[in-house]
Amino acid sequence: SQQGEEDPQALSIQEGENATMxxxxxxxxxxxxxxxxxxxxxxVHLILIRSNEREKHSGRLRVTLDTSKxxxxxxxTASRAADTASYFCATVTYNTxxxxxxxxxRLQVFP
Amino acid sequence: xxxVIQSPRHEVTEMGQEVTLRCKPISGHDYLFWYRQTMMRGLxxxxxxNNNVPIDDSGMPEDRFSAKMPNASFSTLKxxxxxxxxxxxxxxxxxxxxRRTEAFFGQGTRLTVV
Numbered sequence: 001s002q003q004g005e006e007d008p009q010a011l012s013i014q015e016g017e018n019a020t021m022x023x024x025x026x027x028x029x030x031x032x033x034x035x036x037x038x039x040x041x042x043x044v045h046l047i048l049i050r051s052n053e054r055e056k057h058s059g060r061l062r063v064t065l066d067t068s069k070x071x072x073x074x075x076x077t078a079s080r081a082a083d084t085a086s087y088f089c090a091t092v093t094y095n096t097x098x099x100x101x102x103x104x105x106r107l108q109v110f111p
Numbered sequence: 112x113x114x115v116i117q118s119p120r121h122e123v124t125e126m127g128q129e130v131t132l133r134c135k136p137i138s139g140h141d142y143l144f145w146y147r148q149t150m151m152r153g154l155x156x157x158x159x160x161n162n163n164v165p166i167d168d169s170g171m172p173e174d175r176f177s178a179k180m181p182n183a184s185f186s187t188l189k190x191x192x193x194x195x196x197x198x199x200x201x202x203x204x205x206x207x208x209x210r211r212t213e214a215f216f217g218q219g220t221r222l223t224v225v
Binding site: 030031033035041042043044045048050088090092096097098099100101102103104 | 115142144146153154156159161166167202204206209211212213214215216217218219
């Protein structure tokens with residue numbers, strides 16, 4: 001079963017624009033993580049935000065977490081063609097060590 | 112470290128045959144996860160191990176699927192007998208320590224059952 005739902009399912013933008021992806025989840029979490037997947041490849045970890053954090057930055061990535069709404073967003077600023085990939089949120093709950101993934105957002109950045 | 116290593120990268124087999132997928136986690140990682148990815152169902156967690164012990168196999172679709180981790184450096188996912196609906200990309204991932212750390216994924220095995 002999937003914990004997270006992401007929207008939009010697909011997003012197309014021009015280079016230089018910002019891309020925002022949203023993730024909603026169902027149960028209380030210990031932390032939420034974002035991963036990236038290039039076509040035909042494995043997933044790569046981008047950033048982890050803990051349940052007691054509200055915002056986190058890493059380079060051009062900004063992640064927010066609203067535990068009251070059970071939602072998170074990933075913002076990629078000044079996007080590049082190389083950012084083209086699928087992006088997934090994943091949650092870890094307090095009572096298990098499982099990492100459960102959302103449905104993903106396919107991002108296409110046009111040069 | 113070379114990262115999580117999965118083999119084979121591609122597997123084509125006939126319905127009814129046994130399929131074995133292999134995974135070598137990153138040395139020192141004590142958690143290992145098996146996922147299946149399809150267009151229809153996304154990324155599904157099949158089973159995970161902690162210190163070579165299966166902790167939760169509730170995602171294993173049916174008895175045709177089995178997974179083992181005989182030691183800290185090797186795990187297998189077996190499907191017997193295979194069916195066309197098992198066609199998917201299977202990923203193995205490993206993690207060090209508690210839930211507050213990132214998981215590292217292998218490149219996946221693309222399985223096609225004809």
